[in-house]
Amino acid sequence: MPVATYQAWLSLYAGVGLVVVICAAAAICKTAVDYRTGVLSLPFGTWQDRVLAAPKLWWRWQVNYLTGAPVVLMIALLYAHHIGFAVLGDV
Template sequence: MPIATYQAWLSLYAGVGLVVAICAVAAVLKTAADYRMGVLQLPFATWKDRVLAAPKLWWRWQVNYLTGAPVVLAIALLYAHHIGFAVLGDV
């Protein structure tokens, strides 16, 4: 693999990883905001409610995270277009 191709793939993966990390943090903040505003109800009255709170919280985070997936995909495609698909294809 030529060094230019390696560097192009490395920069693409690093860029996508950074965008995914930003999206994950934004999903955490949105989930916390949903809880504070009362959109996400997590009752803790019984032991069953406490046990089921974690999956409900995880599900809300997943929904919030996946709403950012089109943005991550668009940024990755635009960046791949910027560095050149021909460079990424040299294997």
């Protein structure tokens, strides 16, 4: 693999990884805001409610995270276009 191709793939993966971390942090913030504003209600009255709170919280985080997936994909495609698909395809 040529060095230019390796560097292009490495920068693409690093860029997408950074955007994924930003999206995950934004999803955590959005989930916290949903809980504080009452959009996400997690009752803790019984032991069953406490046990079911974790999956409900996880589900809300997943929904919030997946709403950012199109943005991550678009940024990755735009960055790959900027680098040049020809450089990425040299193997």
